[in-house]
Amino acid sequence: MNAEQKLAEMNNQDDEYLEYLRDSLSMQDPFGISRIQSMMRIGYNRAHYLVARALDTGILVRDSNQYLVKFNDK
DSSP, X not given: OOHHHHHHHHHHHHHHHHHHHHHHSOSSXXXXXXXXXXXXXXXXXXXXXXXXXXXXXXXXXXXXXXXXXXXXXX
């Protein structure tokens, strides 16, 4: 498996993780990386990458607390 295929597979898995989180968490309640880690049973680096990617694409937005995020209402 080359690097492009591995990246595409990671992106597909990230989409599945985000769908699971959207279905499992309240759209209004903020949450942190540790919540993602415990729900998905993944490490910090993977959870941080997932949050960073979701923030860049506008799926998640920062809460008033800089360490928490929530789903974008739009």
